[in-house]
Amino acid sequence: MQVTINNIAYSLSDLEKDIWNRLVNGAVKSRDSFHTPSVATHSGNDISLRTVVLRKAVSESKELRFHTDTRSKKWQELIVNPSISALFYDAADRIQIRVKGRAVLHFNNDITAAAWQKTSLSSRRCYLTNFDPSSFTDHPTSGLPEHIEQENFTLEESEIGFNHFGIVSIQVQNIDWLWLHHAGHRRAHFDYVSEQYQWMIP
Numbered sequence: 001m002q003v004t005i006n007n008i009a010y011s012l013s014d015l016e017k018d019i020w021n022r023l024v025n026g027a028v029k030s031r032d033s034f035h036t037p038s039v040a041t042h043s044g045n046d047i048s049l050r051t052v053v054l055r056k057a058v059s060e061s062k063e064l065r066f067h068t069d070t071r072s073k074k075w076q077e078l079i080v081n082p083s084i085s086a087l088f089y090d091a092a093d094r095i096q097i098r099v100k101g102r103a104v105l106h107f108n109n110d111i112t113a114a115a116w117q118k119t120s121l122s123s124r125r126c127y128l129t130n131f132d133p134s135s136f137t138d139h140p141t142s143g144l145p146e147h148i149e150q151e152n153f154t155l156e157e158s159e160i161g162f163n164h165f166g167i168v169s170i171q172v173q174n175i176d177w178l179w180l181h182h183a184g185h186r187r188a189h190f191d192y193v194s195e196q197y198q199w200m201i202p
Contacts, residue, residue, distance in 0.1 A: 001199060002014075003015065003179065003186045003188075005093070005095075005179060006093070012188060012190075012197040012198075012199070013197070015177060015188055016175075016190050016197060017059075019097060019175060019177060019190070020057065020059035022034055022088075022090070022095075022097070023054070023057035023059075023064065023088070023097075024057045024059065026054050026057065026088065027054045027055060027056050027057040027064075027065075033088070033089065033090040033091065033092065033093075034054060034088045034090065034097075035053065035054055036051050036052065036053055036054070037051070037052060037054055037086045037087055037088045037099075038050065038051055038052075038086065038087045039051075039052050039066070039074070039084065039085070039086045039087075040084070040085045040086075040087075041074050041077040041078055041081070041083075041084055041103075042077060042080075042081045042083055043073070043077045048073065048074065048077060050074065052066040052067075052068070053066055053067070054066055055067055055115070055167075061171075062101075062171065062172040062192050063169055063170065063171060063172065064086065064099065064101075064169070064170040064172060065167055065168065065169050065170070066167070066168050066170075067115065067119075067123075067165065067166070067167055067168075068166050068167075068168055069126065069127055069133050069164050069165070069166065070107055070164050070165070070166040071132040071133055071164055072132075072133040072134065073133070073134050074168075075105065075166055075168075078103045078105060078168065079105065082102045082103040082104070082105075083100075083102065083103075084100075084101055084102065084103045084168070084170055085098065085099060085100045085101075086098075086099040086170060087099075093179075094179060094180040094181065095177070095178070095179050095180075096177075096178040096179075096180070097175060097176070097177055097178075098175070098176040098178075099170065099172055099174075099175050099176075100172075100173055100174050100175075100176075101170045101171050101172040101173045101174075102170075102171045102173065103168050103169065103170060103171075104168075104169040104171055105166060105167075105168060105169075106166060106167040106168075106169060107165075107166045107167075108162075111167055111169075112162075112165055112166065112167050113162075115165075115167055116162050116165055119165075121151065121153075121155055121158055122151060124158040124161045125144065125148055125149075125151065125153075125158070125161075126161075127161030127162070127163075127164045127165050128144060128145075128148050128153075128158065128160065128161045129142070129143035129144050130143065130145075131143040172192060173191070173192055173193050174189065174190060174191045174192060174193065175189070175190040175192075176188075176189055176200075177189070177190070178202060184202075185202035186199075186202065187199070187200040187201065187202040188200060
């Protein structure tokens with residue numbers, strides 16, 4: 001069985017390849033619809049949701065990566081419970097992808113060191129606050145010293161940020177794909193644990 005999207009026929013196998021092509025593009029193209037997914041983590045009986053930047057997608061290992069401050073609540077939540085979900089949506093193509101998996105946390109290792117070297121000065125600024133992310137304050141502030149906020153600092157000065165730089169690797173266990181269409185939606189599920197690909201009722 002196949003589904004036709006934009007005059008292209010996709011089998012389940014073709015569709016799975018298209019999903020990963022979209023994820024890879026999302027990781028390397030800053031204006032791509034899949035570049036900034038929403039990511040959900042568990043905190044006790046609560047669920048926390050936030051937007052992150054997709055930094056890497058590897059179809060062979062079924063892995064997605066994003067960067068974060070190791071002092072953040074999401075990092076602490078993932079230490080306790082590595083279950084994680086990510087939501088992607090392309091409004092132009094009306095395609096939604098829901099990813100579920102387990103988080104592997106990287107800190108102060110070869111993976112983070114290599115990524116840190118490629119991190120721009122502007123992006124390194126995010127890790128240079130003296131305060132933990134989500135800390136309360138009595139006035140609106142970035143938490144950064146003014147010279148850092150205005151990017152008046154050197155690459156050498158930014159190196160201290162590596163102490164708070166972490167990478168979350170989502171080991172994808174399954175993907176739920178949904179295409180919205182006026183004549184009837186289409187949905188498919190890709191389970192990498194059981195290695196089953198199936199069509200679903202939307």
